[in-house]
Amino acid sequence: xxxxxxxxxxxxxxxxxxxxxxxxxxxxxxxxxxxxxxxxxxxxxxxxxxxxxxxxxxxxxxxxxxxxxxxxxxxxxxxxxxxxxxxxxxxxxxxxxxxxxxxxxxxxxxxxxxxxxxxxxxxxxxxxxxxxxxxxxxxxxxxxxxxxxxxxxxxxxxxxxxxxxxxxxxxxxxxxxxxxxxxxxxxxxxxxxxxxxxxxxxxxxxxxxxxxxxxxxxxxxxxxxxxxxxxxxxxxxxxxxxxxxxxxxxxxxxxxxxxxxxxxxxxxxxxxxxxxxxxxxxxxxxxxxxxxxxxxxxxxxxxxxxxxxxxxxxxxxxxxxxxxxxxxxxxx
Amino acid sequence: xxxxxxxxxxxxxxxxxxxxxxxxxxxxxxxxxxxxxxxxxxxxxxxxxxxxxxxxxxxxxxxxxxxxxxxxxxxxxxxxxxxxxxxxxxxxxxxxxxxxxxxxxxxxxxxxxxxxxxxxxxxxxxxxxxxxxxxxxxxxxxxxxxxxxxxxxxxxxxxxx
Numbered sequence: 001x002x003x004x005x006x007x008x009x010x011x012x013x014x015x016x017x018x019x020x021x022x023x024x025x026x027x028x029x030x031x032x033x034x035x036x037x038x039x040x041x042x043x044x045x046x047x048x049x050x051x052x053x054x055x056x057x058x059x060x061x062x063x064x065x066x067x068x069x070x071x072x073x074x075x076x077x078x079x080x081x082x083x084x085x086x087x088x089x090x091x092x093x094x095x096x097x098x099x100x101x102x103x104x105x106x107x108x109x110x111x112x113x114x115x116x117x118x119x120x121x122x123x124x125x126x127x128x129x130x131x132x133x134x135x136x137x138x139x140x141x142x143x144x145x146x147x148x149x150x151x152x153x154x155x156x157x158x159x160x161x162x163x164x165x166x167x168x169x170x171x172x173x174x175x176x177x178x179x180x181x182x183x184x185x186x187x188x189x190x191x192x193x194x195x196x197x198x199x200x201x202x203x204x205x206x207x208x209x210x211x212x213x214x215x216x217x218x219x220x221x222x223x224x225x226x227x228x229x230x231x232x233x234x235x236x237x238x239x240x241x242x243x244x245x246x247x248x249x250x251x252x253x254x255x256x257x258x259x260x261x262x263x264x265x266x267x268x269x270x271x272x273x274x275x276x277x278x279x280x281x282x283x284x285x286x287x288x289x290x291x292x293x294x295x296x297x298x299x300x301x302x303x304x305x306x307x308x309x310x311x312x313x314x315x316x317x318x319x320x321x322x323x324x325x326x327x328x329x330x331x332x
Numbered sequence: 333x334x335x336x337x338x339x340x341x342x343x344x345x346x347x348x349x350x351x352x353x354x355x356x357x358x359x360x361x362x363x364x365x366x367x368x369x370x371x372x373x374x375x376x377x378x379x380x381x382x383x384x385x386x387x388x389x390x391x392x393x394x395x396x397x398x399x400x401x402x403x404x405x406x407x408x409x410x411x412x413x414x415x416x417x418x419x420x421x422x423x424x425x426x427x428x429x430x431x432x433x434x435x436x437x438x439x440x441x442x443x444x445x446x447x448x449x450x451x452x453x454x455x456x457x458x459x460x461x462x463x464x465x466x467x468x469x470x471x472x473x474x475x476x477x478x479x480x481x482x483x484x485x486x487x488x489x490x491x492x493x
Contacts, residue, residue: 054428058420170457177459178491228356228471231455231464235442236352240363249361251370251417259435263444270448296448332453 046264047291050144053256057146060250065148067130070199074191080120099322106176106281106326113283115183118165121287122184123191126157140290145257147247151200155192156246159219161287162188163226164265168272168280172328176281189216221245230269235262267294274302276309277328306331341429342375348436350380356471360394362386373419374429466493 044052059065078084098105128138128149147153162184169177189212196202196211222245229238239262246261247253267288274297275285288294297305313330314320349371352364365383372379395401438444457463470477479487487493 054425054431055423058423167454167457170460170463171453172459174459174492177457224467227464227467231468232353233442233445233455234353235439235445238445239439240352240355243363244359244361249366251366252420253367255432255435255439259438259444262439266444266448269450269454273450273454294448332458 045289045291045293046260046267047140047144047289049263050140050257050260053254055254055256057254058252059146060148060248060252063148063150063153063248063250065150067128067149067151068200069130071201072198073129074194074198076120077116080116095322105323106328107179109281109283109326110176110179110183113281114165114169114180115187117283118180118285119162119184119187119191122158122161122165122188125161125287126154128154137287137290145247145261151195153248155215155218156222156248158188159222160226160242160246160265161268163223164268164272164287165285166223167227167230167269168275168285172277172281176328180281185219235266238262238265264290270294270296274305276306276330277332278313278326278330279309281326281328282313339375339377341426341433342371342377345371345429345433345436346375346377348433348440352440357475358390358393360390362390370417370419374421374424460492463493 097103124135125137126141128134128142130149134142141147141153141157142149147157165184166181169180171177172180192212192215193208196208202208202211222241225241225244226238229241239258242261242265243249243253243258247258271288271294272280272285279285310330313324346368349364349368354364355362365386368383369379369387371377372383455464
């Protein structure tokens, strides 16, 4: 499988004397400005990489940090909170139902994987509430990169992650991929509407609608320009797009941090490129944390990955349950 | 404050930024020109004329899209407040500038694109093989050209581009 190494173990321990890691991996070392290293080792995680910049965060006066107190917090659905076990009779009933009516499971899976699991994965990356401790990935976005803790910023981060999934979904068979994309967008806007009314305390429906139209046109812009960057196969265009959207066109941008985000995006796309349609469609993909790094696979490792996927989804001798049927390719 | 020795680094940054590709379509803000302006100001180098022109055009374009221009209101309320951007010049030492230059160079040379090379699977997606080609073609034309009647029908009926 893909090798991902914790930023702390590679840097904190591998490079002794540069800093003292305290507690969690989030308190990574910080180089003093007089010992700034000009080299950029490849085993740096994007998080450590951004932290090694000597330039302190310069607040952007155009995007003030004006977060508001949430009225109440929306809860995640039970089936996304952790391990859920279903009673045997329900499972058996479900299998019989699927088999009897010949239900197309790839269509059903788009909702539970694309519209639920993958959506919550994207949502959680930049999710934060005022005066509450940040999650590991949120520390990267808000503390290390110094982005404002606002709803609009959360939206930018979420759409960036959704776009990465879009890139992979386009490479699935047309109908199935489109369905996954549709489900994730539907869920995003449904969630935004709920968050605006329940958490952000926007009581007027017409104002919510106006915000959502604005978010929608932003989404078209972000996805379009990120696609342009991907198709041009150039980091400079990707960096310019990220600067315009994620960094809000900040004139005092720290280029080291911009490079860290460019690297983060490239790293995720690489993992998405290596995962097969079947594994991705069944929800086996997880975003690599900003404090982890990915090493490119050797041809040998790629073969191992393919065999592992085949063993998991097509063991050969066992009978496949009706709910596990799929036309998605195991090899590609 | 930037020492006199730092100015070669700033010059290197500015020349590198000038080699960055220009945007295919116009945006409200451009990474390339805004950063050239910024680093010229930090290093005390004169800003190139075309960048100043571009900035003016962008400001004009912005004015026409804004319903309420907060800039004019701000100016009327606080006339003494300085209008120019604060680039925090004191923060930049030689080391920091060199580091910024390195990162910019990595971005320019597409270091991470080459390191995490993705293959045709994502770039020519099998669900929609024409997607990126068509997008780039449209952007090359400035994103303004409209589709003909029959191709438009085809897009609507098949959903593919």
